[in-house]
Amino acid sequence: MIALGLLLAIASTVAINGGYALQHSVASRLPPLSLRRPLQSLLALFREPRWLVGFLGGIGGWVFYVVALRLAPLSLVQAAAAGGIGVLALGLGRLTTRQVAGVASAFLGLVLLGLSLGAHTGTGHGQAVDVGVWMVVSVVVAGAVALSRGGVALATSAGILYAAGDVGTKAAVVGGARLWFVPALLACHGLAFVALQLAFQRGHRLATAGVAVLWTNALPIVAGMVLFAEGSGGPLRIVAFVLVLVAAFLLGATEPSPAGSTPGPSRSGRPRGWRARADRA
Numbered sequence: 001m002i003a004l005g006l007l008l009a010i011a012s013t014v015a016i017n018g019g020y021a022l023q024h025s026v027a028s029r030l031p032p033l034s035l036r037r038p039l040q041s042l043l044a045l046f047r048e049p050r051w052l053v054g055f056l057g058g059i060g061g062w063v064f065y066v067v068a069l070r071l072a073p074l075s076l077v078q079a080a081a082a083g084g085i086g087v088l089a090l091g092l093g094r095l096t097t098r099q100v101a102g103v104a105s106a107f108l109g110l111v112l113l114g115l116s117l118g119a120h121t122g123t124g125h126g127q128a129v130d131v132g133v134w135m136v137v138s139v140v141v142a143g144a145v146a147l148s149r150g151g152v153a154l155a156t157s158a159g160i161l162y163a164a165g166d167v168g169t170k171a172a173v174v175g176g177a178r179l180w181f182v183p184a185l186l187a188c189h190g191l192a193f194v195a196l197q198l199a200f201q202r203g204h205r206l207a208t209a210g211v212a213v214l215w216t217n218a219l220p221i222v223a224g225m226v227l228f229a230e231g232s233g234g235p236l237r238i239v240a241f242v243l244v245l246v247a248a249f250l251l252g253a254t255e256p257s258p259a260g261s262t263p264g265p266s267r268s269g270r271p272r273g274w275r276a277r278a279d280r281a
Helices: 002-027 038-046 049-071 074-089 097-115 128-146 151-172 176-200 205-226 235-252 274-280
Strands: none
Touching (some): 002 074, 002 176, 038 049, 049 151, 074 151, 097 205, 151 176, 151 235
């Protein structure tokens, strides 16, 4: 059953990250999205066929992810998702030395986090109060990080929120009274979606989707150890976290967006600099 869960986790990774790549390629070309005009911004996204394919692919990947959580420990599922960084790097052409180092560090760090569990493959249900506190703290931290409104900051915020939603999902799949986590996890995913789409307009694919995926994978691995009794980690976990932090720095530093955050619209209705950003995507 665990092996099937890991296979589903890999399928989920390909679907979700392939979807992110498509969404970024479209969102980075659109006029600036605005929280003041949410319906108009959503319509602008959903009218784009390639973005819609990416969005639906992500939904399908999330369904695979939920099933995987029923079959395998949270930490192992997230470690299997480490290849998501590699999926995002496909099709970008020649990467810079910094980008290659960031992708390699992210992949190795996430894999080591999974291996830090050792032979322990059990998983607990976690205390509902602890899970709730984790999710609340995650939302607060994500909100504080997003205040700078830069692409990397918004992507980091999205990753923290998606991770909180994944932790809530692991608690909710038990069923029963834990289904009360469903509204909270959906709210986390909704806020993460908004933050990530805004981030896509402000930076390179690896500096936005890559950073978001990194934290989406790393934080639930920690939660698996802390909340769901999925192993204690040990020295290997320390090395893994150093690699994750290095990867976040390297990938975030690749952001090529201009200083300032949101480009203003040009006479054509496109954001200034949109074509250059799209070419880099």
